[in-house]
């Protein structure tokens with residue numbers, strides 16, 4: 393039963409999935425992310441917007457420690473998911489990336505069959521006990537990515553043989569198959585035509601029922617269409633963060649206003 397004595401900010405905190413405090417990122421001497429503090433909600437789509445080079449992708453990659461794979465990159469500060477510090481020694485980055493899935497700008501299916509693209513993650517993480525369970529998981533993931541109907545009769549053909557939009561949905565199925573809690577998407581529609589873009593956007597709307605989706609986009613129309621929260625980055629700073637409709641209709645910072653009205657960026 394709802395507890396009326398509970399202060400509202402506690403309710404908000406309960407919705408927080410990802411919490412970043414004092415995050416700094418350096419590539420050698422380049423200071424790419426400057427003291428970012430943000431709480432990202434569960435079961436919500438959050439867009440990162442801002443001019444080219446402002447640090448959107450860099451900050452996105454902090455959330456599943458993908459920056460660890462870049463030699464010259466150094467990350468400082470704290471990021472917690474469900475309260476757990478993702479940099480704690482007990483955290484295995486490979487396990488973290490199963491929990492925090494990622495979809496990239498260019499569809500990048502493995503040079504394997506459609507089935508194996510989706511089955512790969514569950515197999516290496518030992519998520520199923522037998523072939524029947526794996527089959528079921530593959531089907532569920534492909535259905536979840538809106539691709540099952542188009543590929544169910546050719547699961548053993550190469551993933552690379554699909555159209556660009558289908559390949560991107562296959563990559564989403566691959567990410568969804570490990571039952572993530574967060575899905576990071578770095579400009580997932582920039583290589584897609586308008587029809588495939590609309591399909592992926594519909595998909596994102598459905599995915600937010602299950603987990604938190606964080607998307608980097610250059611399209612303000614897309615951010616306005618699909619996200620409930622928007623973060624505006626500028627020169628490595630998180631300038632403004634809030635409800636998407638407020639950011640787009642009543643921004644508080646001049647830099648945000650200049651960007652959304654097309655005066656900069």
Ligand SMILES: Nc1ncnc2c1ncn2[C@@H]1O[C@H](COP(=O)(O)OP(=O)(O)OP(=O)(O)O)[C@@H](O)[C@H]1O
Pocket residue numbers: 419422424442443444445446447448449450451462464
């Ligand atoms: N691998 C890297 N090595 C060195 N510098 C990098 C690397 N990746 C990003 N940077 C630098 O970090 C800064 C932020 O880049 P980032 O790609 O995060 O910005 P972005 O907002 O996602 O840009 P875009 O919208 O163009 O993709 C830029 O100055 C960029 O040159």
